[in-house]
Amino acid sequence: MRLLCASNGLRSRQRPLVSAIRCQQRGYTAAVIGAGITGLTAAWQLAQDPQCSKITLYEKSSRLGGWLQSETIPVDGGEVVFEYGPRTLRSAMPASLPLLYLVSNLGLFDELITTSRRSPAALNRYIYYPDHLVRLPSPDPSLSFIQNVQNMAKALMDEPLFEGLVPAILFEGTKPSRPPDLWDKDESIAQFITRRFNHKVADNLVSAVMHGIYAGDIDQMSAQMILGGIRNLEDGGVLYNLVMNSLLGKKTRSMDDFLAVNAITKTPESVNRTEDIFRVIKKASTFTFKRGTQQLVEGLIDSLRASKKVNMVLNSNITSMDPPDNPGHPIKVNFHTRLAVTTSEHLADPLQIYTGTNGVQSHDHVISAVSAPALSNILDPKARFKISEVRDPERGRLAYDLQVQSRSKPVTETLKRLQLHCGATTVMVVNLYYQNPNLLPVEGFGYLIPRSVPYEQNPECGLGVIFASASSVGESPVAPYPTVSQDSAPGTKITIMFGGHYWDGWKKEDYPDHKTAVRMARSMLKRHIGITDAPTVVRTRLQENAIPQYKPGHLNSMYQLSHAAKNDYYGRLVLAGNSFNGVGVGDCVRQGILAATYGVGRHALRAGPGLWCPWKEFDFRNWDLRGGITTAPVRLFESKA
Ligand SMILES: C=Cc1c2[nH]c(c1C)Cc1[nH]c(c(CCC(=O)O)c1C)Cc1[nH]c(c(C)c1CCC(=O)O)Cc1[nH]c(c(C)c1C=C)C2
Numbered sequence: 001m002r003l004l005c006a007s008n009g010l011r012s013r014q015r016p017l018v019s020a021i022r023c024q025q026r027g028y029t030a031a032v033i034g035a036g037i038t039g040l041t042a043a044w045q046l047a048q049d050p051q052c053s054k055i056t057l058y059e060k061s062s063r064l065g066g067w068l069q070s071e072t073i074p075v076d077g078g079e080v081v082f083e084y085g086p087r088t089l090r091s092a093m094p095a096s097l098p099l100l101y102l103v104s105n106l107g108l109f110d111e112l113i114t115t116s117r118r119s120p121a122a123l124n125r126y127i128y129y130p131d132h133l134v135r136l137p138s139p140d141p142s143l144s145f146i147q148n149v150q151n152m153a154k155a156l157m158d159e160p161l162f163e164g165l166v167p168a169i170l171f172e173g174t175k176p177s178r179p180p181d182l183w184d185k186d187e188s189i190a191q192f193i194t195r196r197f198n199h200k201v202a203d204n205l206v207s208a209v210m211h212g213i214y215a216g217d218i219d220q221m222s223a224q225m226i227l228g229g230i231r232n233l234e235d236g237g238v239l240y241n242l243v244m245n246s247l248l249g250k251k252t253r254s255m256d257d258f259l260a261v262n263a264i265t266k267t268p269e270s271v272n273r274t275e276d277i278f279r280v281i282k283k284a285s286t287f288t289f290k291r292g293t294q295q296l297v298e299g300l301i302d303s304l305r306a307s308k309k310v311n312m313v314l315n316s317n318i319t320s321m322d323p324p325d326n327p328g329h330p331i332k333v334n335f336h337t338r339l340a341v342t343t344s345e346h347l348a349d350p351l352q353i354y355t356g357t358n359g360v361q362s363h364d365h366v367i368s369a370v371s372a373p374a375l376s377n378i379l380d381p382k383a384r385f386k387i388s389e390v391r392d393p394e395r396g397r398l399a400y401d402l403q404v405q406s407r408s409k410p411v412t413e414t415l416k417r418l419q420l421h422c423g424a425t426t427v428m429v430v431n432l433y434y435q436n437p438n439l440l441p442v443e444g445f446g447y448l449i450p451r452s453v454p455y456e457q458n459p460e461c462g463l464g465v466i467f468a469s470a471s472s473v474g475e476s477p478v479a480p481y482p483t484v485s486q487d488s489a490p491g492t493k494i495t496i497m498f499g500g501h502y503w504d505g506w507k508k509e510d511y512p513d514h515k516t517a518v519r520m521a522r523s524m525l526k527r528h529i530g531i532t533d534a535p536t537v538v539r540t541r542l543q544e545n546a547i548p549q550y551k552p553g554h555l556n557s558m559y560q561l562s563h564a565a566k567n568d569y570y571g572r573l574v575l576a577g578n579s580f581n582g583v584g585v586g587d588c589v590r591q592g593i594l595a596a597t598y599g600v601g602r603h604a605l606r607a608g609p610g611l612w613c614p615w616k617e618f619d620f621r622n623w624d625l626r627g628g629i630t631t632a633p634v635r636l637f638e639s640k641a
Helices: 018-026 037-047 097-105 145-158 165-174 189-196 199-214 238-248 255-263 268-272 274-283 294-307 372-379 413-421 514-529 554-568 585-599
Strands: 003-005 028-033 052-058 070-075 078-083 112-116 125-128 133-135 251-254 284-289 310-313 316-320 331-337 358-363 365-368 384-391 398-406 424-434 446-448 462-467 473-475 483-485 492-499 537-548 573-575 636-639
Touching: 028 037, 028 358, 037 052, 037 294, 037 365, 037 585, 052 331, 070 537, 078 424, 078 492, 078 537, 097 255, 097 268, 097 274, 097 294, 097 585, 112 274, 125 199, 165 199, 165 238, 189 199, 199 446, 199 462, 251 255, 255 585, 268 274, 274 284, 284 294, 284 473, 294 310, 331 365, 365 585, 372 413, 384 413, 398 413, 413 554, 424 514, 462 514, 492 514, 514 537, 554 573, 573 585
Parallel strands: 028 052, 028 365, 052 310, 125 446, 365 573
Antiparallel strands: 003 636, 070 078, 112 284, 112 473, 125 133, 251 636, 316 331, 331 358, 384 398, 424 492, 424 537, 446 462, 462 492, 473 483
16 A cells, blocks of 8 residues: 655654643543534544543534534425535545444434435536536436447537537546646646646536535635545546556545544444445435434534533633643633523523633643634734735745734734635525426436536526435435435425625625525526526525635645644644535544544554554554644545455
8 A cells, every 4th residue: 555645744743742641641621612513523522532521612603513504494285404504415435434423323323314326316417508407427327328328429529518528538648747846736726627638628517516516716726635636646647547546446545534434433323333334335425314414413412412521612702722831731712702692492401601701711632623714813813914925936836925914912823824724605505495396307416507607697606506305305224215305395495506706805795685695596597497486485595704715735734734733732732624624524524533533642543454444554653643733635545445
């Protein structure tokens, strides 16, 4: 096995862990800042550690769960579940294992709905271009091999969406690859795809996919971070290497997935479920919950309550969290809570709510699970920086010059480095329910809208439309695997998403309000797929700065930030969450687990038998995973398994 790409920083050195050893002897306390999915998972994992005596979970709002939010709405003939954030979770091996173990640990396995790899929602994915839906080529199991090949060839020849794709595929292998001295130079996704294929592939296909994941602009997104595994194959041709690897059964794996599987607590319930978990991964393309993804949040909250070790400080505003004076000292967190009146149904009986004004607590470890801008605001709300791009003349690598414009205290390196992680897109989510069950022109997942669609076809800045009824129905994961659905009402549920990078730089007052958003959604559906019916239920949610954007240079700035946090806070501050390594629910769960185990110095790696300890092939005894950012997207290795 070969470690494909590990920057020195993320391999980092060993250091004396005097304070960690002391903590291990007497037990330790921890704080988690932010009660989104990363923070809740981290708090849950800490609560499983008998050595962890107390966990304080700080949340600035009165609601837990971040942007995982579902609502069950009564309608004529039953109920429908609307999602305002993530809705379906990807089932992939081994990336979804930590999440599925967590689900089982929480006793929620029976609550899953799995969407089979052979279902229309998994097979039929569409892109709208330039004025109609185009199905992305994938074998249709109801047709013969010859019919599938004919259909695919026809689509590639006839559809403007695929213009330039065939020559791009044929000649990709002949394009020069990056010279070795520029191996670690980052570029945008658009630059990489244009360099290897052509700009039509970037604009028509790749921009659509990136709308569906990041709501982002491929000119502003890091190829190294987001397409790292693929980009590493460019020597000799990306496609050639992909085909060869597939024929030879070689896979590129992320060590983090294995680290998380190794670290996550497995209750007897989840161990009993192992076979079922692997069955879900094999058969399903995605999964969700009967009452929406919020069920995961509720399961975590119930478990935290039952642990009796967790204090939840809601409505909290952390006013300072300065580095300790020396390595032996804990981190002091000063906070202020408004009168903790909660409206959330989950908080009717919180473990402990501080209703006072100011408080100070010391913690042996702090896990920050908030976004980079939110953490920056905690460290110094008055700090303002001017960031300018500079080119490293020798290596052409992107670098940034940071100048402090204002501050209220001495600026730490951590605070400076956080500034480079501050971009995020805002998405308007519109959920519509129609009584008519036969409204859609095609069966499938929905459609994405690439940036190349002419303005007249997309004046609303739409990113994509989800035929949400299709992904709300599936199989129970438990034998005899009956069909289950989120919705008992028979109509059609559609979600429309707008904005994203198209709204970069907009002010609050520029965003559409509820009425305007519904009007925009309806006019888009009419133009694109001819829907003129009036919906019976409409719900909108503006998700502000919800999806972090990994801009070129992200990996390098993550490495710098990780080291700064390790040094400034003597390994006691751990950073996790979607600002760093992955915006999906599975990514956040993995980061929460890694932070609450290796990140706080509580889980030692051992060279056990079998496939599940890939680190034993590397110098894992020298990996210092404590403090800073525990996750490392460059810890990739090649495996035959
Ligand atoms: C609510 C808006 C979101 C958009 N992207 C994400 C969210 C939560 C995050 C996201 N979406 C997908 C992924 C990759 C797979 C994963 O790790 O879960 C991530 C990280 C893929 C995806 N995009 C859409 C759906 C329904 C899915 C998941 C399931 C699948 O691939 O089958 C739809 C969608 N999401 C966004 C837009 C604009 C959009 C449009 C149709 C933004």
